[in-house]
Amino acid sequence: MDESADAPLTAEIAAHAPLLRVLRLTRNVTRAAQELGIPQPTASRRLAALGEHLGAPVIVPEGRGIRLTRAGELLAEAADRALDVLASGVRQAREEIDPQRGHVVLGFLHLLGRSLVPRLLRDFRVAYPHARFSLVQGSRQDIVERLRAGTIDLALVAPPPADPDVEAVTLAEEELFVSVPAEHRFAGRGHVRMTDLADEDFVLLEHGYGLRTITDDLCRRAGFTPAIAFEGQESDTVRGLVAAGLGIALLPKFEPGTPAGVAEVPLAPRVTRAIGLVWPVRHPLPPAVAAFRDFVGDRAQPVT
Template sequence: MEVVKCRSFTKAAEALHITQPTISKMVKSIEEELGVVLLNRSGKHVEPTDAGLAIMNQAQLIVNSFDSLSSDLADIVQLKKGEIRVGLPPMAGARFFPKVIGEFRREYPLIRIELIEDGAKTIEKGVESGSLDIGVVVMPTDDDLFQSFPFVRENLMLLVYPEHRLARRSGVPLEELSEERFILFREDFALHDRIPAACIRAGFQPQVVFESSQWDFISEMVAADLGIAMLPETICRNLDSRRISVVPLAPPGIPWHLAMIWRRDAYMSYALREWIRFARERLQLR
């Protein structure tokens, strides 16, 4: 392209800062590979043959594509664009992430965040399979498979109807709940397993009467005196104390520890790296 532009091997060599024999050898190599003569060298100036003109048109497209690719890569490296698939459980998503996501979008408007809301167990499987880049789960998780950073350390609180026999207690041991009707999260949520497991350790199998994927619906069923439930401290702060009584569980209680996880062996885009850094800075461990 430079030889055709300059109409001279010598001037092309000067423009490209390489020797004239090097350019001549490279052009000759292309001609031999394609089996055509690309440049007419017989006149005062070097001119492209018909085949040379055809090559020029294609060569320009190749150079344009390479320039575009270089620009796209620069955008990604400089965090101007990208996509992150983030899995969030309903309780964590509603309470902790709207502000973080809003600040991230303002700073990196061309990075698209796709939010997938589901239970923590399903999110963990998604991160493991690669359908999600990163997700929030209830700890503990597999440290050999995932990298993580924790950002919440809370306990579950007991929710009862205001006229319930336990409503005014300062603490309730799990074993006192053996005759109660439990309202749980559905099976793809981590608490679906954690709460019954804690009850079994306390000596009884809980009687589950309802299951739901929405914490606000669970709390409303408690307010309707349909059973008891357990929700994290953070969520309980937003409940109407006139309609629902929140009572601590006696030690050791049931922990609710959240962490953001991503696969140890997965490729990490620049956008994902920056999201992790950004979220880690803003989600103070509580």
Template sequence: MSNPWELTVAERGGRVELRQLEYFVQVARLQHVTKAAEELHVAQSAVSRQIHRLEEELGVRLFMQRGRNVQLTPVGQLFLRRAEALLGDLDRAVMEIHEFLDPEVGEIRLGFPHSLGIHLVPQVVAAFRKLHPNVKFRFRQGMYPSLIRDVIDAEVDIAFISPYPENNEQVTGEVVLTESLYAILPINHPLAKKPAINLSELKDETFVLFGNGYSLRPIVWDACKEAGFTPKIGFEGEESGTIRGLVAAGMGVSLLPEMAMYETSSMMPAVVKISEPKVTRTVGLIHRSSEKLPLVVQIFHSFLIDFFKNDYESL
């Protein structure tokens, strides 16, 4: 079998080696030849030589020297996007071949928001790996916009997301569950011991909410508007644990989904159902519309659909 680095692609009549593309991408990412050589476990001279040959084949300068660092030229920036796409396609092709031969040794790149990483993602991954112990996972957490972008840009194969995006032609998928949001209150709050409350009963309270960019913020905001008031925001947080802790400390009230209640700490608020209006969020699975899922991801996807139909238990 020939060395895979002997494979070449034609470019303006020349021949560009895949090794040159890998070296070029690594130097471009680190903006430093020596650091790139260390990451690639090769001599600095080898990296410099391959970059020089690549520039000769293309007939352009790809880098400019900036002190001890290097910086992409405008044409280098253009070429980087194409080189990364080519190497990504090659990686996926090799993975697909391995999965075709044995999908039990594949890798799944899974994205999810922080609120699902506390309980749901560990639960489903542990259940799946009992059946497929050799499958590897690579995880990526993010906020709503970044998760959609990661799926579109092929940074992840599949992602949990909330709420499910109804009108995005670049991703497709399905809603796997709908969960209720609960009011959380300081334990000494007058409403803390009630079995359920109307959300309008919190109209005069100070709210602790997620910051802008978090999908739960507009859900809570819209629910309060439906209940007839605009929430007064006193504090903001970036994680459900922070929100719970601030509420437990008496800094205000908030709404959190069921899954945010699984985690416990020394500072826990009272949890009360909301009878009116009904406040829920959807949780979906999404992947790229334009591509067929790799076989190992298809197996995981089918497992998840069955899991949420038959095995998932909410509060």
């Protein structure tokens, strides 16, 4: 197939890719034109020109709006991807000129926002005072999915995923404790075993959180399924429910000190989780992102 025959259409799509992208979302030529700041007749002429180059219409009327034809959908999808790639290239080019003013989109677990993330950002900005960060919080599953989708650059999660599409370095091994109400019978113990917890009510994070996966796995290995009293999305909420006497939970040690109403009891044998910085391997990282990755890597050990 002679690819040069498609060159005129490719050039036309490149020129009007933003229109296709917006039209794919709005399904309305007038609104798409308004969002792009162009007259509606101009948008209509551009769409008609695309159809002429293609040899078939890219839109057809539907109700009070329009819908993309199958061919139009294919072109809009391609335009959408191309604009994302171009935006990434522009970003890398700008940061290549001035990496000190780069932008890093960092995803992390809610629990890590208490001390680890602020400490890393503070120390990094000593060397890169003009670096900008966008911070995205969520569950481990959510953060890893966003990393794979390319909407975040780097992720701090626990534990790092075993995935050939990403690389990781471990920042720390964090010990987990059994958080119980202060008046609980386990509160004064030097340690407890997982088998001791079989008859307890648990307060758990929802599925998709790393601590939930670890807790379920530890209970399974101990030969029981945890009785779930409550499920939450943040560790502080879980601790609050524990303090209210509504159950127990497996959590990292609270910093800077044990919260009121809660006792933190070590597990025997000791249980830890790895906290890792993760990044995609499919494309080169922008300079500022790579600089932050390397900064963290200097303080970490490779995942094995």
